[in-house]
Amino acid sequence: MNRYSLNQATTKYWPLEDVVKASADANLEWIGLWREPIQEYGAERAAKLVADAGLKVSSLCRGGFFTATDPQERQAKIEDNRRAIDESATLGTSVLVLVSGGLPPGSRDIDGARAMIRDGLAELAPYAEERGVKLAIEALHPMFASDRCVVSSLGGALDLAEQFPATQVGVIVDAYHLWWDADVYRQIERAGERIVSYQVSDWTVPLPADNLLGRGMMGDGVIELRRLREACDAAGYDGPIEVEIFNQELWDAPGQEVFDLAYARYQEHVV
Amino acid sequence: MNRYSLNQATTKYWPLEDVVKASADANLEWIGLWREPIQEYGAERAAKLVADAGLKVSSLCRGGFFTATDPQERQAKIEDNRRAIDESATLGTSVLVLVSGGLPPGSRDIDGARAMIRDGLAELAPYAEERGVKLAIEALHPMFASDRCVVSSLGGALDLAEQFPATQVGVIVDAYHLWWDADVYRQIERAGERIVSYQVSDWTVPLPADNLLGRGMMGDGVIELRRLREACDAAGYDGPIEVEIFNQELWDAPGQEVFDLAYARYQEHVV
Known part of the structure; x- marks a missing residue:
């Protein structure tokens, strides 16, 4: 099986139909989807497009954002997550x-x-399980702890996930968010069957001023992407490996060029 | 005992003599020193200035930077650290x-x-111990892992420190670097007598573009400074609490104003 999956957020301004076609033309099995463009395109229409191209969806990004002081706001988030589960x-x-x-x-x-x-x-979690969807907790890099995600390490993600059955709640191993952690290999082993995705990009130096768009192309940074992949493999994960890069320069480049570069770099630095 | 200590790096452009005088005028017992201005002033002369004012030095920042591919460069760093131990x-x-x-x-x-x-x-470590100096490993925030410090959590710092006697190698608990960690309270407990300093500043939102100068004044951010202080106390640490803020706005403000504000905020948010 070819585990490679390009998340459409990597080629943000490229139309869905083009990403799907490029993925199919490259004989891929998987594609990663992003919620906003899929809502715009229509989830059912997107499902048909992807299936007709012979592809499967590796993940839908993203739900979450559960934290709010106002109970009504929290409840609205729950409802929105239900919709995200339905879309998945x-x-x-x-x-x-x-x-x-x-x-x-x-x-x-x-x-x-x-x-x-x-x-x-x-x-x-039960609602998701009934629909065949796992909630996948993604630890974000600690620099996002205050404003985006208070789950900042794989250990912290597992502390949460393990309060639920593995059939309901899993974890994402995203190299960009976790590479610095002295404990990450122990935690990948601990995660085992909880791992539902390995996501790759790279940590470039110096860090760009806009941290949210600071991810680099695999091979342009310092992350041991192959070693982390091997650790996930050893923990029992054999599913898709998703490329997810937020980077203005890449967004501004032609979609097919970014697609080809990412796939080549994946083969060079990840598998 | 008054545990408060202002590290002179917080008032970077204020002459040493002024920081010492302000600290003595405020009836403090401690002052934190930074290596470059102390070398410029002369370590022995600084020692006399501080002692004459009735103060003690809570810490000298900083040695380290052990990582280099070239063995000669690594050796030069060792020699420089020996000098830092002598200065301490x-x-x-x-x-x-x-x-x-x-x-x-x-x-x-x-x-x-x-x-x-x-x-x-x-x-x-043995050289330091002979001179009554402990090497204090400071975990830096993971956003600095690539370019400044691959020790990114208190757990990682302790993994290193525990390979040496506690009389030789300790750890710093710096709130700015560690606050996000779901494991930090467990690690503070584990650290126990290894803790040789609790350092405070604050994590402001949004993070400024220049991360190195992104630290905020206590109370301006999201860190539970009192809770972390209480955890250090419970682990047995009763030494000085050092304020260390790198922030261009504060550096540009009059020294005495920053001194007074930091001391007031310390009383409001830390003790």
Whole structure:
């Protein structure tokens, strides 16, 4: 099996139909989808497009953002996540990636924020399982802890995930977010069957001013992408490997060029 | 005892004599010193200035930067760290803060970099102990892992420190670098007598573009500074609490104003 999957967010301005065609032309089996463009295109229409091209959806990014001081706002997030689960089911993917949420504005209560995430998972996990979808907790790099995700390490993601059956809640191993952690290989082993995706990009030096768009192409940075992949393999993960790069320069480049470069770099640095 | 200590790097452009006078005028017992201005002023002369004012030196920042591919360069760093130990002894402080070093340029070998740090500590620790100085490993925030310090969590710092006697190698608990870690309270407990300094500043949102100068004044950000202080206390640490803020706006403000604000914020948010 070819494990390679390009998440469409890597070629943000390239139309879905073009990413799908390029993936099919390259004899890939997988494609990664992003929620906003899929909503715009229509989930059912996208599901048909992907299936007709002989592809499967490796993951849908993303649900989450469970943390809010206002209970009504939290409930609205739960409802939105239900829709994301439905969309995942429609697309036939078993992986809904969650960016869990940062500290609510004005709050310093990081344990409280983590409890809100746990409560959100508890409310959604059975609903997801019924639809064949796993909630996939993604630890984000600690520089995003305050404003995007208070889950900042694979260990922290597993502390949450393990409160639920592995059939309901899994974890993402994203190299960009986790590479620095002295504990990451131990935690990958601990994760075992919880791993539902290995995502790759690279950490370039110096870090760009806009951290959100700071991810580099595989091979342009310092991450031991192959070693992390081998660790995931050893832990029992044999599913798709997704490329997900947010980078303005790549977004501005022609889609096919980025597609070809990412696939070549994957073969050089990951498999 | 008054545990408050202002590191002179917080008022970078304020002359040493002014920081010392302000600290003495505020009836403090401690002051934190930075290596470059102290070398410029003269370590012995600084030691006399500080002692005459009735102050003690909480720490000298900083040694370290052990990671280099070239063995000669690594050896030169060892020699420089010996000088830093000598300066610490001259200043009468038992704490030399170490920023251990990032990945050598062009390298992805993070375990290799950590091994270089271990080797550097092994070469220096007995020399330091003879002079009454502890090598204090400071975990830096993971966003600095590639270029400044591959020790990115308190757990990682302890993995290194515990290879040496606690009389030789300790750890710094710096709130800015560690606050995001779901494991930090467990690790503070594990650290126990290894803790040789608790350092405070704050994590402001959004993160400024220049991460190195992104630290905020206590109370301006999201860190639970009191909770972390209480955890250090519970682990047995009762030494000085150092304020260390790198922030261009504060550097541009009048020294006494920053001094007064930091002390007030410390009382409001830390003790």
